[in-house]
Amino acid sequence: MDKLIINGGRPLQGKVRISGAKNASLAILCATIMAGDEVVLENIPDISDVRVVIEIIKHIGSEVTWLSSSSLRIMAPAVISADPPCDLVKKLRASNLLLGPMLARFGYARVSLPGGCNIGVRPMDLHFKGLAGMGAQINLDGGFAVGKCTNRLKGARIYLDFPSVGATENIMMAACLAEGQTVLENVAKEPEIVDLANFLNCLGAKVRGAGTDVIKVEGVSELGGCVRYAVIPDRIESGTFMVAAAATRGHLVLEHVIPLHVEPICAKLREAGVQVYEDDDRLTVNATGELHPVDIKTMPYPGFPTDMQSQMMALLSTIKGTSIIIENIFENRFQIADELKRMGAHIKVEGRMAVVEGVPCLCGTNIKATDLRAGAALVIAALMAQGQTEIYNTHFIDRGYHLLEEKLTKLGVEIKRGQA
Numbered sequence: 001m002d003k004l005i006i007n008g009g010r011p012l013q014g015k016v017r018i019s020g021a022k023n024a025s026l027a028i029l030c031a032t033i034m035a036g037d038e039v040v041l042e043n044i045p046d047i048s049d050v051r052v053v054i055e056i057i058k059h060i061g062s063e064v065t066w067l068s069s070s071s072l073r074i075m076a077p078a079v080i081s082a083d084p085p086c087d088l089v090k091k092l093r094a095s096n097l098l099l100g101p102m103l104a105r106f107g108y109a110r111v112s113l114p115g116g117c118n119i120g121v122r123p124m125d126l127h128f129k130g131l132a133g134m135g136a137q138i139n140l141d142g143g144f145a146v147g148k149c150t151n152r153l154k155g156a157r158i159y160l161d162f163p164s165v166g167a168t169e170n171i172m173m174a175a176c177l178a179e180g181q182t183v184l185e186n187v188a189k190e191p192e193i194v195d196l197a198n199f200l201n202c203l204g205a206k207v208r209g210a211g212t213d214v215i216k217v218e219g220v221s222e223l224g225g226c227v228r229y230a231v232i233p234d235r236i237e238s239g240t241f242m243v244a245a246a247a248t249r250g251h252l253v254l255e256h257v258i259p260l261h262v263e264p265i266c267a268k269l270r271e272a273g274v275q276v277y278e279d280d281d282r283l284t285v286n287a288t289g290e291l292h293p294v295d296i297k298t299m300p301y302p303g304f305p306t307d308m309q310s311q312m313m314a315l316l317s318t319i320k321g322t323s324i325i326i327e328n329i330f331e332n333r334f335q336i337a338d339e340l341k342r343m344g345a346h347i348k349v350e351g352r353m354a355v356v357e358g359v360p361c362l363c364g365t366n367i368k369a370t371d372l373r374a375g376a377a378l379v380i381a382a383l384m385a386q387g388q389t390e391i392y393n394t395h396f397i398d399r400g401y402h403l404l405e406e407k408l409t410k411l412g413v414e415i416k417r418g419q420a
C-alpha cells in the first residue's frame with residue numbers, strides 16, 4: 001500500500017494541463033462493446049479505473065491496444081467469450097454501464113453489482129426499470145444483475161424518477177440498438193452524457209437531445225467503428241486544481257479545460273473572492289486576495305457537482321466565517337470531515353448538512369482517504385497545512401487523478417509517494 005507525503009504551506013504557481021474525463025472515458029469504454037468495427041479513442045486518462053474497465057472488456061473478448069499514453073485502439077468481439085469478472089467489476093462503479101450495451105448487442109448480460117467508493121447506497125433500480133421497459137428481463141441473482149432479451153430490445157418511453165447519470169447512460173446506450181424510438185425523460189444533463197452521445201453518434205447511432213431533459217434515440221440495427229474520438233477534459237480534475245489554487249492562495253493557469261463545464265465551480269469560487277478568468281480553453285485562477293465563506297448545495301448538473309463537494313469543504317475549512325454545505329446526492333459524502341478535523345478543522349455534520357467554521361490554518365498529520373474525492377480534498381488540505389501530512393489509502397486517489405504527483409510537483413509542491 002502506498003501513501004502520499006506532502007509538505008504544505010506553498011502557494012500553487014504555474015500551468016497545469018487537464019487530462020481526459022474519467023467518467024466520460026469509462027462510459028465510452030463500456031459503449032465500445034457495441035461497436036461493429038475498430039474504434040480509436042484519444043485523451044483517455046491512464047488512471048486505475050480506466051485500467052480496470054480495459055481489463056473487463058478484454059476479458060469479455062475486446063482487443064485493446066494502447067497506441068500512446070492517452071490513446072487506445074479497441075476492437076469489440078462479435079460474441080462474448082466470458083462474463084465480466086466479478087472481482088474487477090466490484091472495483092468500481094462504472095462497471096454497471098456494461099449492462100445496457102451487453103444486453104443490446106448480445107441479448108444477455110450477467111454482471112456483478114458494482115463496487116466503487118462508499119459514498120452512499122447507490123441502487124440501480126432506475127437502470128433496471130428503464131431496461132425492463134425496453135423488454136429486457138432483469139433479475140437479481142446472488143449479487144449479480146442478470147439481463148436477458150430473447151428478441152431485440154424495443155424502443156420505449158421512459159421517465160426517470162431522478163436524473164441519474166448512470167441510468168441515463170445505460171438506457172441511452174441500450175436504446176441505440178433497440179427497435180424503434182426511445183424517448184428518455186428527466187434525464188441527467190452532465191457533460192459526460194453529451195460526450196457519450198457524441199461518441200455513439202460517431203459509431204452511427206441516432207441520439208438527439210443529450211444535454212437537455214429529454215433524449216430521443218432512433219434505434220439502428222448495428223453500429224460501426226470510429227476512426228478517432230477524443231474524450232472531453234475532466235471537469236472534476238479541473239475543479240480540484242482550481243480549488244487547490246484557491247486553498248493555497250496561489251496563481252494557476254489551467255490548460256485544456258472547457259470553461260462551460262466548470263461554470264458552477266467558477267461561480268462559487270468567485271463568490272468566495274477568488275478571481276477566475278476564462279480565455280478559450282484556459283482558465284486562470286488567482287487567489288491572492290481575502291476569501292469569504294460561501295454556502296454550497298450539491299445538485300445534478302448544471303448545479304454544483306457532488307464530486308467537488310469534499311474539495312470545497314477542505315478550502316472552506318480555512319476561510320474565516322461560517323460556510324454551510326448541503327449534500328443532496330450521496331448521503332455518505334461527509335466522511336472527509338473527520339479527517340479534516342484531525343488536521344484542526346472545525347466542522348459539524350448533521351445529516352446532509354455540514355457547518356464549517358473557518359480556522360486560521362490546518363496542521364499536517366497522518367490521515368486516510370475514505371473515497372476518491374475525499375482523497376483529493378485531503379491532498380488540498382495537506383497543501384494548505386503547516387508541516388508534513390501523510391495520506392493513506394492512496395488507491396482511492398489513483399482511481400481518478402492522472403499524474404497527480406507530477407502535476408503538483410511542477411506547480412511547486414513538495415510531494416512524494418512512499419510505502420504505507
Ligand SMILES: CC(=O)N[C@H]1[C@@H](OP(=O)(O)OP(=O)(O)OC[C@H]2O[C@@H](n3ccc(=O)[nH]c3=O)[C@H](O)[C@@H]2O)O[C@H](CO)[C@@H](O)[C@@H]1O
Pocket residue numbers: 023026093094120121122123124125126127128162163164165166167188300306307329330
Ligand atoms: C462513473 C460515474 O459517472 N460516476 C458519477 C455518476 O455516478 P452514478 O451514475 O452512480 O450517479 P447517479 O447520478 O446515478 O446517482 C445520483 C443519485 O441517484 C440515486 N440513484 C441512482 C440510480 C438508481 O438506479 N437509483 C437511484 O436512486 C443514487 O443513489 C444517487 O443518490 O454520477 C454521480 C453524480 O453526478 C457522480 O458523483 C459520479 O462521479
Ligand SMILES: C=C(OP(=O)(O)O)C(=O)O
Pocket residue numbers: 092093094116117119307372373400
Ligand atoms: C463518485 C465518483 O466516482 P464513482 O461513481 O466511479 O464512484 C467520483 O468520480 O467522484
